[in-house]
Amino acid sequence: MDRIEAIRARAAVLHDLQVSKGGIRTTPYDFVLGEAGARDLEVRKLPAGHPQLKGGKALLQRASGTILHEDTGNIFLDAFLVAHEIGHHEFGGAVDIPPTMEIDPARSADPSSVGADRVVDYSNRAREEIHMDLFAREFLFPRALAWSWHVDDGLSANDIAKKLGAPYPMVAVQLFDALLLPPSEPDRDGESPTKPLNEEQKRAAGHDGKAVLLKAGPGTGKTQTLVGRLSVLKNRGVDPESILLLTFSNKAAGEMTDRAIAAWPAAAGSAWIGTFHSFGLDLLRRFHDRAGLPPDPRLIDATEAIALLEDEFPRLRLKHFNDLWDPTDNLRSILSAISRAKDEVVDQHRYRELAQQMADAAETAEEQAAAEKCLEIASVYDLYEQLKSDRGAVDFGDLIARPTALVESDEAVRVEIQRRYEHVLVDEYQDVNRASVRLLRALKPDGSNLWVVGDAKQSIYRFRGASSYNIDRFETEDFPGGTSLQLSTNYRSSQEICNTFSTFATTRMAASGFQANAFKGKSGVAPSFVSVESKDHEIDEIAARISAACDDGTTFRDQAVICKGNARLAEIAAGLEARGIPVLFLGPLFDRPEIKEALSLLSLVIDPRAMALTCIASMKPFRMFIEDVAVAIEAVRTTKKPLPLDWRTVLETASGMSEGGRASAKALVGAFEEIEPTATAWQVFTKIYLDRTRLAADIATQAREGNANPALALWQFQNFLRSVLPEKSGYPIRDLLDHIRRLVILSDERDLRDLPATAQTINAVRLMTIHGSKGLEFKMLHLPSLTSDSIPRSAKQSRGLHPPDGMIEGPMFRGSDAIDAGHDEEQRCLFFVALSRAKDGLFLYAPNKKSNGHRQSRSSFVDDISGQLADQKPISAVRDVVGEAERFTLEVDGVARMSPSQLATFDKCPRRFFFAHVLQVGGRRLESAPMRMHNAVQAVIDELTARPDDTPDETEMQSIIDAAWVAHGPIEHGYASEYRQICDELLKFFILLRQGECRRPPQTLSLRFEDAEVVVTAHEQIETSHSTVFRRIRTGRKTSTALDALDAAAFQIAVDGRGEAEFVYLTGGDRDRLTMSEGKIATRKKKIANAVISIIEGRFPPNRSDRCARCPYFFICNPPPSGTLRKKIGSSLPDSS
Template structure:
């Protein structure tokens, strides 16, 4: 139960007290406010005042508790006025007089364009200040229009706009309540029963009541870490500490939310006055209170990775970079640079200190890595100057580093912000980085006590900058500390404990410096030995997985108390799909941008910005927007030939459409009337889904876990449209699509895979990565794929100078190896009673992780047999397309990437460009300027580059000079290779490769004696193990067999580097060589989509595929 659900319940109770049975119907907002303020209810005086009235200060509304009065500004519409008043009533009902932030509305959530950036919203949600404001907002929304009422009225036929008019409430409030009520599962009512008391161990009591200035509580899995932390809070309050003097820092919003809720369940008086939140939330609040000290604006934004890249990218061209090429699309290396800058800030290093570290490490760094590090120094300095130029942005690293340095340097200057915290409590201390430690030291130096809890063997976030050194060498930072070990596990039975205990010792390098203490089991023996299921392939794994979930469910363990853990998102998705196909409910959102219901909305948005109209393939099948397939084909052909403005063909359709098609387009004209690409994607989506179509209504029926998951995914996506992305306060449909592609390419969308708290009560098997399971526990844990490759160490990027980092022991890769072992330890220790491990031999050289092999005596080994059949292919996966005389080699390479991409490119001949980086368009234009097709006259090079540059919209105006430089660079490289301005491509060669006729179209063929060189040109390096290399080696082999008099070799010239990659034919190959079934699938007309997190965001068909 979250604090926000409690706010909803409080509003519901008040509404029922006032209106009885009428509370479940729509009531105009002014009637609700009048009823609440009435003398026989809350007895409040509502006063209106001018916005500049002193009574308001800088607020929109003010609660004056002493006089039971609410003052509200007099220049807002009546609906917004009602919301502001209801918000203040929320503070009245939820928070006491002294609660910080209860005197003004910080963000009413009624204006999306005024919302915080994506980065800020991820951080703020559970900061103490924002938590109170969000609670009051939710109270107000639920008081004026309960979710259930909104849902009922919508299902009865009302639209969002009609509801806003009928009830005189803000349209934005209606939209949020509708989306929440329609798409989110309803959580169960909170229980009034107090939690069952737990008898603490003597070690817990000693830790909770410590009188030491600094206390380190070493708490292994299941030993009562959270319970001891809560006992510590209760002890401090009992000893006379005030709630507002306690600072409790943790590492995730989820953990902060749960701690607040547990404190309230325990009946801790004024628990909401304890500052509970993440390090980043604390830093954000600190910087906002002291913004002028840091040259920041009062409402500065927080830059996530995409915003950081956006800050740096326009300025990379004049920095004199030598290792990184600023021209073209620099995203692939810029994301690594930005991550390096963040890692430097984690280590408290500004640009100058980073530069010093580079020089200190120079002798131990390769020449290539050193050149890249020198470039990073230039980029870091540029980045910092631009970030600070206008004071409107900070990044994640700043949120911890800036407060840490400021408080260390001059604590007295910030006493008003940080001086009230007398007792510092830190959860999950093994996850802190160096900047966090410095912040803790600065705070603790002026506090009465520091109390931290953690476990070095649960440190698995080194890739985010955390270092287990901080807990292993805690005494280096706090020499006089006292250590309190917790050594009784209350979570797991003996059989489970012994397995993860074994893996925590055997093979874990930490055992050398921090031996693992013996832990007793409070629950004793269960008589159930953990299972090690050995499977021949993934089908057997999934069959055994379903069988074991059902078996354990039959023993009385609910589905919601079981979890599937895996190392990768792909493995999670495959496991969830197989369980649901087998009739076992599994909750897993996965990559929401690959989900069909989200693709429908992406295709809708694509239509607003794409001249090719490719989204028609998908949108023409949606409710109310159906078009006859023949008309769709005519529209696509006309759009390809004429490239009209997006959606202009709705009002001015091409000739030749059917009567049904013309009638359908008239409905389209009404549906899309007034909506433009310059509108926000949130506005477009809300109007289409809540006012103009029945698309959303088709997803509202059904109560299966798949139905519920679809609705949750839609909720995640639609709300994502509402959040300003990057550093800009407002996004359009076009900018959203462009940034979405880039966000997916840098992997900055993982937050959207986590279901909202409302899903916690669903009776479905949870599916998550091992890293996502941190801090959770389940009756049954199914660890899928215990292959050794998933538990190998990951190395630090070579962009980070080694002298910048601190280490536990003078042993190479000590922390990396320890963390790899810790990952397995964390996964195994999530289980209470049932632990099932699945090993698959599907991969080449598959090998079980050594720690599990070494624990064979603790496991029941089972041979897996319960295979499942393959999931049915998507209906869009096959097509009866006439076979060509020969398949183009370029097409075959495209098919290898994704069969569906081949279908769109070479069969449907679609050419959308929405959201693609213009560098990709430039690269295509360069190739057209350099080469004429075989049989054409070369003539003068066409002005393809200038045509592309002229077609770019205003969003890329500043990039045009750099794109032109990029084109000139590529053209110069190509012409130097050609020895002329433009050349005709060589005559194509037909060759049969393992039964598939291929047409090879080289850019040039050269012959020297009996040696024939087949030459190709590409823009970027491909790599010796790339698809193109392997496929070309395969083709060369069959060319050599077909023409035995000649010796064939291949060449790939790279325009971007000027380098030549030589390729030689394969020797003998097995009959089932991996390219053979790919070729057979192409000839069989199998065009199934092949989702890939790296390829899909770069694909021009991403938004509508598969359709």
């Protein structure tokens, strides 16, 4: 049980004691006075601003036994202030507590870790105030009571708020904690007694003098030794204010703070304990004037950075990164390159110098292209820094790079920091980047009293600039005269497991001196390797091994499945659950079905077309058959110019729905009664889930029955909603949905996959990535999918941009060589970390066949440790796997007609085809300024190709372009003129292409497949002296697969024998004839035929990919509801390719 949970548990116990003494919960002020009286504390209410409050809202005067608090004008908030101070009385020890300056009754117990929040760390004092707010809320309204009133008694959040006289947000937050998080449990083994340090640990903790690097392998007690170091400093009489303790993550900082306080209570408000990033932010705030920043610089995350640059992108006129259709991917890669430069303290000026040196030294076309890319990144770097400077903002990379540059260059700042922090301690030294090392060198140039701990073999954050290079040069270049010590006793694993990861370290990681001596000795059981038939058989085998371990006494929660990627983890999680194994795994939050439902409900507030009905119709309170959904969607779709929430009126009057459908529609309309489009997402979510329906209660009951993941996901989601502030004026939910799309596109929502701390009590198998497993340990560990394609991955598969030569400090000058070497080393470190998480049992798995039936070999890393492994045969049988069928039946009315572009849509994602062309829910994806520019170009093309016999003169042409620009272009954009210039350039190419051509009205061509017809219409049909050319025109850039895609094949097949098929791409000026080979055409014909059969038979599974967030149906993409749908397909849908 962590400190927060222990505090809340104690508050609940005190609440129950007061109730047993006759305390009345619904009179909160009298209730809390009863607790104060039991402690002999006098409570005095004072006017706000009274001098005795010392500028605060409440104050505990321990010596006089008095609690002073301001009169808030609200009896519940008065009670909350008193309860807050009682918390200080309970947990504050004998030290004086400063006044309470602010309270937040609705404070989250686990702050959201998205965007800027992920690096914002709290001071020890601020952390304690958070704890006391949570104590007060739990004392006045414990979670057990919240469950009882809402689930058992049926009270809504609004009912409870009125009953207590409490703020609604506080009641809602506590209800979500009570309903969606598991109840707290005492630690299974009780409080772990502090073990005495062994001789190696004592020597390290008591080191004196110059810098020391403690090389601590897995399970050797590095954290205990670090806390031991603090105890040594305490016993030596060191002033805790002179201590700076830096860690890698907020989680580690919080845990270290709790352990430090336990070992040295006086250090709680004095020693600086936190992450490098939070320390850097603190320095920038303290010395903002010297850094050229405002007092509290705004911290921007990747999504905001992308938005800033996207608006400015067209004026850069880049060559290699010129994707104006959707520049997000390029900008993400460029910002990653910039962030990597900041890891090395390379600013925009130095970056350009290095890029220019590359260009000057380039001898081959490949080298010249690489240099040009770096110069283009330098241009974006220049612009980005100027944009941030104009806004007084910093990004994550700045939080270490800028303080480092400041301390290195400003003697006054450097001297002040050096005097302040005499003792510097660093945890996880293998994870620091060069900027962090340079900051440490500036703080401790001679290395005196610098104490760091790390393990080069666990350096798995190369994308953040971490490198074992920092450990290699610790005693030489960085801190000359320093020394290193080593911990070799492993308290985690059996000797057999220690031998396994030790063998890998000495074989693959050049760690010749590494040894791991298991404290508990040999177990008699060697780690096992199991070769299985396929990925599905692998899940069968993992399930069988987990069950067998449970039969032998190892609980589900003492076992974990760890692999490299979330995609495979999601497959394993679904497979294990289907086989009756409880798992603890969220995966990508916004892909989860219950989150899709919540997002669908939110989207109904701002979407006039109510396209989310197809998802919501599967939810218990609003359940409809798919035929009712089709009627409802058609009614909304045919409404003229609907406004947000107009669908409520449409559903009330829609005809053709079944009786059950009408009842569900009425329930849905009722749930949205009095909700306005200007409401925030959290307001709507709480009202629907806690007031208007029993959704939260039902999910809570489901969690108590064994399936906790949906409840945990919804808790994480509502916590995220509270952290997102509206970005623009207008509709907050629209801003939120746009923000979520950006987060997913940029993979900036990964931290939302982390489980809340209280989830650790759930008896379920843990599933996580290797990165996520760092620092954890499990009795039984399963490592699946260890194939040659999985690990090690080749550096060539990395999509990152190479830095300019000379940027990365280290043995390799060429940027590409440094990145490749770092990538290869990281792969080895990942495998080492994975192996070393196991305590008693370790199982490695590898499918020997790919999904296409071809053989595949196991990872070479497994071969390296084969001498330590026991080869075992599978204990599970190979089963036939049947795909999940759709819930509904499709009856196609007449012949299904579709265009090549619709076929291409089906090929990319059948579910998207269903929404767009079968159910016809409408919807367009989020359009950026570049996309709107392309829409204007397309409008001109449509106008011109509709007049094959008529060529407008220059004046009319200009009029057509102007009209299209006004109707479709980004005319309100700050760089509209630049976009207009690009628009004109694309159209100029098209107009020149058409000059002198003989055009005819294009024929409509078709391909017949059973009960379906593929209708092909060219944009233009051109007669030449030797042939007829059927032309399709695309405004964007040609992709590497464009000419082999299904729509291209359908186009070529339809044209075959009638002329030649041609695709034109205006961006890039490509003009290509379609010339697929006979063999490829035969394969595509078969694929088209299979697609047609799937469409007619109603099979529309989703095709999950990293493009999903760009889809207009991203938020509603759950399986459609059951029923029978009779539809015409394609009768009135023109080809829109």
